[in-house]
Amino acid sequence: MITAAALERLTRFDGGKLPVTSVYLGLQPDRRALRSLSAQVSSLLHQIRPMAEDRSLDRDARLSVRADIERIEAEAGREPRPTGRALAIFSCSGRDFYEELELPRSVRDRIVVDATPWVRPMLAVLDEYHRTCVLVVDKESARTWELFADELEETSTLFGAALRKPQYAGWHGLDEYRVRNKAQELARRHFRRVATVLDDFFREGRFELLAVGGHDVEVSTFLDFLPPKLRDAVAGTFSVDPGTATTQDIRASAEAIVERYERDEERREVAEAYETQAAGGNAVVGLEHCLWAGSVAAVQRLLVHEDATAPGVVCDESGWLALSGDTCPICGRPTRRTDDVIDELAQAVIDTSGTVEHVAADTPLKEDVAAAHLRFPLPPPPD
Incomplete structure (x- = not known):
């Protein structure tokens, strides 16, 4: 699972004078492709073997x-094999550093040896996912989970000061009235504490994002204790019994x-x-215009209809990226044909510090395939 702690370890790691090997592997869902993982890794490692000598x-x-090289090869040959859509590996053996993370979206096979972990492709993938705090709360307890990239991990548990109800109500119900007021005050104190932790x-x-679950009345009451900025982060609420709900129910x-x-964010x-x-x-709309924008590093944010491909x-x-053309109009060299120029475009955007959003919602991108927010107006395309 990709956790905040893992990302922090990667972004803060410094090998000193020792290089870091970063490997990205796109994984296929079928068994035969998984069995070829060792060959896939070996082919990439072949590119950096001369560095070892x-x-x-x-x-x-x-x-x-x-x-x-030796460790990455050894790990690739072990079971169980990864089950995600992609695998990111970071290694600096001289500093006893090794991190292997499964990614929820496919990436292009690449290997880089540099002074620091090459995390840009991974961050570009993760940019499409929201790290969500899931809270299940009632007037006496609260539990939180981290939901990210299809993984749910519990992070904390808080308990309030529950008040035991007396056996008898007292004169004209006065004791019961006092107990009820005290219980309400304890619940408010508990809600304030939970809101502070969040x-x-x-x-x-x-x-x-924040998703809040529990009994409807208690959830509605709790939301009033959130500061304004935190209320803006609430993606939604759900009804659940905190005492009986399973982790599967909450997830x-x-x-x-x-x-x-x-989906709403994609449509917006x-x-x-x-x-x-x-x-x-x-901004531009349409694959051809987006390809030209990617060719001149003008794309700040690329929007692509999910799973769209194009030769x-x-x-x-x-x-230079285009739908066709045997010769590059910019440098005059022969072009390379690709089965999916959209993937090439996405990688070019990532390499120039842009971001990519794969849109699964029903939008006009079903027809136009791609759109992009630009850093600057596009120059005229070459003939």
């Missing part, structure tokens, strides 16, 4: 890269909320791109 590198660096979570940047309810939120983003383009702003061409020298 390169005398221009420091001896410790060569030994670390050599050990990286506020700390979000201030630390641990979550983007299913939370995933349904996040699914609705993501697509609508904004079309409106900006229609008003003559920095095309790419120039590995200039980065």
